[in-house]
Amino acid sequence: MKDDLQAIVEDIHSKLQKRLGEGKVADYIPQLAHVDPKKFGIAVVTVDGKVHSAGDCDEAFSIQSVSKVFTLTLALGKHGETTWNRVGREPSGSAFNSIVQLEHEEGKPRNPFINAGAIAVSDLVLAGHTPREAIGEILRFVRYLADDEEIAIDPAVAKSEEATGYRNFALANFMRSFGKLTHPVEHVLGVYFHHCAIAMTCTQLARAGLFLAANGCNPTTGHTVVSSQRARRINALMLTCGHYDGSGEFAYRVGLPGKSGVGGGIMAVAPGRASIAVWSPGLNHNGNSLVGSLALEMLADRTGWSVFGH
Template sequence: MSELQELVDGVYRDLKSHIGEGKVADYIPELAKVDPKQFGIAVATLDGSFHIAGDADAPFSIQSISKVFTLTLALGMAGDTLWTRVGREPSGTAFNSIVQLEYEKGRPRNPFINAGAIAVADMILAGHQPREAIGEIVHFVRFVSGDDSIAIDHEVAKSETGTGYRNFALANFMRSFGRLNHPVEHVLGVYFHHCALAMSCRQLARAGLYLAAGGRNPVLDSRVVSRERARRINALMLMCGHYDASGDFAYRVGLPGKSGVGGGILAVAPGKASIAVWSPGLNEYGNSLVGTAALELLAQRTGWSVFGT
């Protein structure tokens, strides 16, 4: 057994008694049905090997983690003109807050809050029908993960569409400022569906490898984005990936990361590994309680941090 596998096993063992803590995202009916007593870890290193523990092969709704992939895709389509539509600053408010949009005339603070990701979905829609745009996103995630079995959980997408009143409010508010170019129903159709992608920790860790390897997929030996763009996406994940708890995550873990209310977190150790954790119970900020603790322990024990050992 490798030293890294021993570390992963140790993190799982030390947190096993806490599995089930936190509160599932019950405001999305399908997510409210998820058993909170699950916990998985997967670490994918640049040589393509995996180090896993717990429920690492159980699929879950990645939710806002998908915003990392849609941002990558939109940057490939629009380049840096994307930043005329969306900012690059931490929000300091809840992920679904409408307050800043009022002050900032409908321009979202960053691409990882809901309003920002809705703007990104609007950009991906350019020249496409919603079904085609959703297909582009799924194709990209399958490409970076090397797994054609990854799909959207349509029950989750339906559940979000039926209860996403605040997201409809955000999108309509942005549309009123001329910040969306397509009908709100089309934009949110794309947004709700990409948030409903179902992946396991193993698949998610593999999909994030291009951000750990300077923009290259080291398994497929293919370039996904430039080294500079990978660095910048990582910077945004560090600053904005956990909403108004991003500073605390950077302080405790020291790695770029993106959370989702399905209980998953994708973290990146540049030059070393891509890490995915999942436990459905959330803390007060909407981030996985046990997952965050797992990443903190793993970062401590490996010495992985963008701030030095």
């Protein structure tokens, strides 16, 4: 490390002040359109459990698609490798809510991080449960990962998406027509919308991702969450698919496994070193946080943490 980490984080926060407000806040989910576009938080939790943070790092925001990492981890825990019968592991090269590939590939989504793939994963998490139980299981899992019982779902966000999620209903119905969802569409989407509506701060999110930076074991709680092989593989999927059709650009500029959400959050993993969360609501054309991506690019550059070398 070239400089002290807290100093780097504060410097990134101050250098990016002039860029705040760039990008476009997601407004297709009406409840997200109200968020102040100038918010910006960053938290870095190193594998020794130390937190380095700046800005709006303790303000909760809607994690949206970042939650797909947690539901995938749960589905793999419940169904093991058979998870991959239902969803692929290849980058899609298309938008997060795209429907085009689904017809060619007979209802099997490309990867677990695009909407269609995460809906298939929600169907897997729902197995043996009512929707309410599955939502409770996901929330308990995220609280366990972050070691924080305060984490909650924002019901207004879930409701807002349920009322306007025409695309997601289309994707789910289309998959169901191929027999690729085993539960009723309303139940599967109920689970999906609620896990997307989990609200977390950057600090909580960085803590929740720590197991991925530390070979599957959360070093602050001592809990073994997944095997080191599984942690490595989830990181690989985040690197190749975590930013949709912006994943190549993110790997080029940042070089860390990462998962974005349309709430403006990104969770990134520096294996063996740290888990990082950034939040800034303005999105680039791929639906990834514009200032958040810049912050991670600066962080990777200053720390030499890119998985591809210094």
